[in-house]
Amino acid sequence: MASLHDSETKVPSxxxxxxxxxxxxxxxxxxxxxxxxxxxxxxxxxxxxxxVERRRIYDxxxxxxxxxxxxxxxxxxxxxxxxxxIPHALEELRKQxxxxxxxxxxxxxxxxxxxxxxxxxxxxxxxxxxxxxxxKTSGSHxxxxxxxxxxxxxxxxxxxxxxxSSKEDLISLDSAATALLGDVHDPTAMRTKxxxxxxxxxxxxxxxxxxxxxxPESGKPSFRWLGLKGHQKTECTTxxxxxxxxxxxxxxxxxxxxxxxxxxxxxxxWSSKEVTVAIHGNVDIVxxxxxxxxxxxxxxRNSKEFVFGPFRPVGGAxxxxxxxxxxxxxxxxxTYRPQYRxxxxxxxxxxxxxAWKSWYVEAAEKKHDxxxxxxx
DNA sequence: ACTTCCCGCCATTAT
DNA sequence: ATAATGGCGGGAAGT
Numbered sequence: 284m285a286s287l288h289d290s291e292t293k294v295p296s297x298x299x300x301x302x303x304x305x306x307x308x309x310x311x312x313x314x315x316x317x318x319x320x321x322x323x324x325x326x327x328x329x330x331x332x333x334x335v336e337r338r339r340i341y342d343x344x345x346x347x348x349x350x351x352x353x354x355x356x357x358x359x360x361x362x363x364x365x366x367x368x369i370p371h372a373l374e375e376l377r378k379q380x381x382x383x384x385x386x387x388x389x390x391x392x393x394x395x396x397x398x399x400x401x402x403x404x405x406x407x408x409x410x411x412x413x414x415x416x417x418x419k420t421s422g423s424h425x426x427x428x429x430x431x432x433x434x435x436x437x438x439x440x441x442x443x444x445x446x447x448s449s450k451e452d453l454i455s456l457d458s459a460a461t462a463l464l465g466d467v468h469d470p471t472a473m474r475t476k477x478x479x480x481x482x483x484x485x486x487x488x489x490x491x492x493x494x495x496x497x498x499p500e501s502g503k504p505s506f507r508w509l510g511l512k513g514h515q516k517t518e519c520t521t522x523x524x525x526x527x528x529x530x531x532x533x534x535x536x537x538x539x540x541x542x543x544x545x546x547x548x549x550x551x552x553w554s555s556k557e558v559t560v561a562i563h564g565n566v567d568i569v570x571x572x573x574x575x576x577x578x579x580x581x582x583x584r585n586s587k588e589f590v591f592g593p594f595r596p597v598g599g600a601x602x603x604x605x606x607x608x609x610x611x612x613x614x615x616x617x618t619y620r621p622q623y624r625x626x627x628x629x630x631x632x633x634x635x636x637x638a639w640k641s642w643y644v645e646a647a648e649k650k651h652d653x654x655x656x657x658x659x
Numbered sequence: 660a661c662t663t664c665c666c667g668c669c670a671t672t673a674t
Numbered sequence: 675a676t677a678a679t680g681g682c683g684g685g686a687a688g689t
Contacts, residue, residue, distance in 0.1 A: 300665065300687050326678090338667065341680055358673075358678065430671070433681065456663095475682060481664050504662080 305342060305482050306489035308335060312343050313490070316363055324353065324361040342435065346486050349439035369492075370511060373443070380444040438463065438476075439483050446508035453498050453505040456480045 330340050347353045351372030356362045460476040487493035498505045
């Protein structure tokens with residue numbers, strides 16, 4: 284038994300990979316939580332609000348935690364620290380970077396194809412005794428070794444260290460991967476490492492911490508670390524100075540959907556009330572963390588066609604994970620069908636620029652964070 | 660063809 | 675055992 288009523292009416296493909304990039308997801312994530320009042324983030328809630336699978340949230344969260352924007356509080360719970368925490372995190376990384384001096388970032392200028400692999404010198408970055416809080420919860424288990432060493436979080440920090448301690452400010456991901464890999468000359472490992480770096484680079488680009496550009500001479504795609512100064516005093520009042528090249532997240536995404544016409548998912552207005560809530564309603568979402576009663580949503584009211592991020596296969600080929608509250612699936616599938624998923628996506632026009640101003644100002648204050656639990 | 664990198668299988672680790 | 679995390683790399687979209 285299997286497919287019964289499946290119409291192969293595969294729409295040519297209205298699917299756009301770019302709309303689902305980690306960069307866009309990160310922008311949405313930030314837009315969703317970077318508001319006053321937010322101080323706790325529930326992963327379930329985040330996944331629902333953003334309309335993505337859990338796995339993706341882990342990616343975002345791990346990277347953001349690497350720069351201090353978030354910290355793990357407990358299972359399924361993260362504490363929002365905000366952009367203002369970035370300076371300190373970066374400072375820590377800088378110190379660590381100078382501590383372990385060997386950052387062999389010599390010339391990895393490979394021209395041609397295979398190129399030379401004569402180096403193999405320099406264990407590069409392999410920090411261990413991190414005073415940083417990134418490491419995690421209760422630990423003390425000696426077993427954590429290997430797994431954590433390959434974590435996205437650590438890779439992210441090392442990636443940053445590479446930039447801030449390198450003489451060159453333009454680094455290609457290949458170079459970075461080589462440096463970060465130490466001496467392992469394994470093509471497979473290399474490819475995987477590069478994949479991860481792309482992930483990281485994309486979210487940092489969306490935060491304007493990094494900028495993608497082609498290297499003047501070699502023409503190879505590279506990244507430049509913008510870090511803090513990338514924004515704060517960029518003269519011009521509003522609007523960032525960044526000239527959206529081709530792939531800039533944040534503000535641009537708006538035009539993204541404006542592409543042609545057939546963009547099914549009603550992105551037009553997804554409920555005016557929701558917009559209102561999102562804009563100035565005091566983050567209602569924050570308190571929802573507990574119940575997370577957002578129903579898993581089968582957005583398609585028609586036959587089969589994923590719209591935009593509707594994962595959560597209710598009964599697909601894979602073993603469906605049944606939700607504890609799977610009572611009204613059918614019910615809400617038709618009768619009740621709010622707009623949780625890409626709601627944030629529509630909120631694209633919010634510029635995060637102001638956020639930068641905020642945290643920068645507060646950074647000067649260096650105010651000790653006070654834990655204030657809003658009444659739930 | 661090559662580059663970028665989303666998706667989700669499934670190993671690990673926490674409960 | 676189940677749930678939460680998160681490596682990892684196949685392979686498809688994008689250039």
